Amino acid sequence: MEKVTATPTQEAHYSFFQGVERNFDKAAKYTRFEAGILEQIKACNSVYRMNFPVRIGDGVEVIEAYRVQHSHHKLPCKGGIRYSMDVNQDEVMALASLMTYKCAIVNVPFGGAKGGIKINPKKYTPLELEKITRRYASELVKKNFIGPGIDVPAPDYGTGAREMSWIVDTYASMKPGEVDAMACITGKPVSQGGVRGRTEATGLGIYYGIREVVSVKEDMDKLGLTTGIHGKKVIVQGLGNVGFHAAKFFQDNGAIIVGLAEYEGGIYNAAGLNLYQVVEHRKTTGSILGFAGATEFKNSAETMEQPCDILIPSALENVINGSNADRIQAKIIGEGANGPLTPEADEILGAKGVMIIPDMYLNAGGVTVSYFEWLKNLSHVRFGRMDKRFSENQYGTILHTVENLTGKSVSDVERKVLLHGPDEVDLVYSGLEDTMISSYHEIRDAWVGLGGKVDMRTAAFTVAINKIGVSYEELGIFP
Ligand code: GLU
Numbered sequence: 001m002e003k004v005t006a007t008p009t010q011e012a013h014y015s016f017f018q019g020v021e022r023n024f025d026k027a028a029k030y031t032r033f034e035a036g037i038l039e040q041i042k043a044c045n046s047v048y049r050m051n052f053p054v055r056i057g058d059g060v061e062v063i064e065a066y067r068v069q070h071s072h073h074k075l076p077c078k079g080g081i082r083y084s085m086d087v088n089q090d091e092v093m094a095l096a097s098l099m100t101y102k103c104a105i106v107n108v109p110f111g112g113a114k115g116g117i118k119i120n121p122k123k124y125t126p127l128e129l130e131k132i133t134r135r136y137a138s139e140l141v142k143k144n145f146i147g148p149g150i151d152v153p154a155p156d157y158g159t160g161a162r163e164m165s166w167i168v169d170t171y172a173s174m175k176p177g178e179v180d181a182m183a184c185i186t187g188k189p190v191s192q193g194g195v196r197g198r199t200e201a202t203g204l205g206i207y208y209g210i211r212e213v214v215s216v217k218e219d220m221d222k223l224g225l226t227t228g229i230h231g232k233k234v235i236v237q238g239l240g241n242v243g244f245h246a247a248k249f250f251q252d253n254g255a256i257i258v259g260l261a262e263y264e265g266g267i268y269n270a271a272g273l274n275l276y277q278v279v280e281h282r283k284t285t286g287s288i289l290g291f292a293g294a295t296e297f298k299n300s301a302e303t304m305e306q307p308c309d310i311l312i313p314s315a316l317e318n319v320i321n322g323s324n325a326d327r328i329q330a331k332i333i334g335e336g337a338n339g340p341l342t343p344e345a346d347e348i349l350g351a352k353g354v355m356i357i358p359d360m361y362l363n364a365g366g367v368t369v370s371y372f373e374w375l376k377n378l379s380h381v382r383f384g385r386m387d388k389r390f391s392e393n394q395y396g397t398i399l400h401t402v403e404n405l406t407g408k409s410v411s412d413v414e415r416k417v418l419l420h421g422p423d424e425v426d427l428v429y430s431g432l433e434d435t436m437i438s439s440y441h442e443i444r445d446a447w448v449g450l451g452g453k454v455d456m457r458t459a460a461f462t463v464a465i466n467k468i469g470v471s472y473e474e475l476g477i478f479p
Helices: 016-028 035-042 089-105 126-142 161-174 201-213 217-223 241-252 275-285 300-305 343-351 365-379 388-406 412-418 424-449 456-475
Strands: 046-056 059-069 077-083 111-117 151-155 233-237 256-262 265-268 295-297 310-313 332-334 355-357
Touching (some): 016 035, 035 456, 059 089, 077 161, 089 111, 089 365, 089 456, 111 151, 201 241, 201 332, 201 355, 201 424, 241 275, 256 300, 295 300, 355 456, 388 412
Parallel strands (some): 077 151, 233 256, 310 332
Antiparallel strands (some): 046 059, 059 111
C-alpha cells in the first residue's frame, strides 16, 4: 500500500485513511461480499482538491481546500467541513470514509463525504472568514460538488452555523429560483432553515449512546461497573460544540465530570467539576487552567490518563495512540471525535479489556439530526406544525374522558405535561434517541453474534459493510 504523509499526531508508518482501511479489512472478513464489492466500498470515489486566491488585508492568500465524496451508493453525499491547519487530502479522505460507515450504521440514507479548508480560523476576522467560505462554496457549486441531491455539507471542527449560513446564501444566489436550495447544507441557524436541536445533536447523541451502553447489565458486570449514568465518573477531552454538549448532558443527568481538557491544558478533580463554572472561568480568564480546587495538567493529553469510568475524547483524531494508550485508566472510551484512537491504541486498550464505543456510531447524532434538517428543508414545513395542536386536542379529549369516568382530576402541572403536543425540538430529540438506541443494539447484536471474537468497532464495521454491500449488489450490473 502506498505510504501517505501522516498528520503530525499520526503513528509513523501509516496514515489516518490507511488506519480506517485497516479497521475495514479486519471486519470485511466476517462479511460475505466478493473482493470487488469490498474494494468499491472502501475506495474514495471523488477527490476534489482546490486552491483559490482570497484578498486578506493588503495581500492575496492562496487557500488550499478539499471536498471528498467517498461513496455514492446513496445520494446525496453527506459530511461536514472543517477548518484546521491539519487538513490534508489523507485526513479528508479518512473522514469522508467514516461518514459513509456512520450513515449506514444509523440508517441515514446518504453516501459519505467530507470537506476541509487548511486555515487556522482564529487568524482571520469574521469578514475574511466569510470571504474564504463564500469562495469555497462557489468553487463547490462550479464543480457540481454541492446541492440538495448531490452533496450536502455540514459543520465540523472549526465551523458552525455561521459558516453554514454563508454557504447556503452563496449557493442560493448562484442557483436563483431553486426551490430546495435550503437543503444544500445542514447545521444552519434556525432563522436560515436550520432545525431545532442540531447544535447539541452530536453531544446529545453521545449521551444517549453511552446511556444505552451502560444500561446492559451483562456488559457492565464484565467491566466491574454498575448500570446507569448516575454517579459515573467522566473525563471529556475537547470543550468545543461536541465535547461541551456531551459533558452538559452527562452532568445534567447525574454523572460526575471529573476531568476536562482543552488545548491549553486540562483539569481534574475526583470529587467533580462543575462544567458551567469551568466554562465561565474559561470565558473570563481565557483558560481552563487555574480553576479552583482542580489539579491541573499543562500537557492536555495527561488529563485523559486520570482515573475515571468513561473517557470521551471529543476533539481531533489520533489523540490516543501507541505512546499513551497503556496509561489510560478508563473502563469505557466513547469516541466523540472522529478517529481519536489509532489502531495501535485499539489493540493496547482492547487487550486491557477497555470497552471502546466507536466514533462511527457514537458521534452519529450530528448527521442524524442533519438528516432531519434536510427532510425539513425538502418538505418546507417545521416539524410539529401540522400535528401539535391536533395531538393536544386528542390528549385533552382522552384526559377529559378518564376524569369523567374516574371522578378524579389531575393537577394543573400534570395537565400541562399530559396535554403537551410535540414541538420541533421534542420530535428531533425523540428521533435521535430512538436512532441511538436501536443502532446500538444492531451493533451489539453483531458483536455478540461474533462470539466476542472482535471489538465493538469491528462489529460496527460489519454492520455498515453489510448494509452498503447489499446496496451495491442490488445496483446490479455496473456500467
Ligand atoms: N461533521 C459531523 C460528523 O462528522 C456532522 C456531519 C453532517 O451532519 O453531515 O459527523
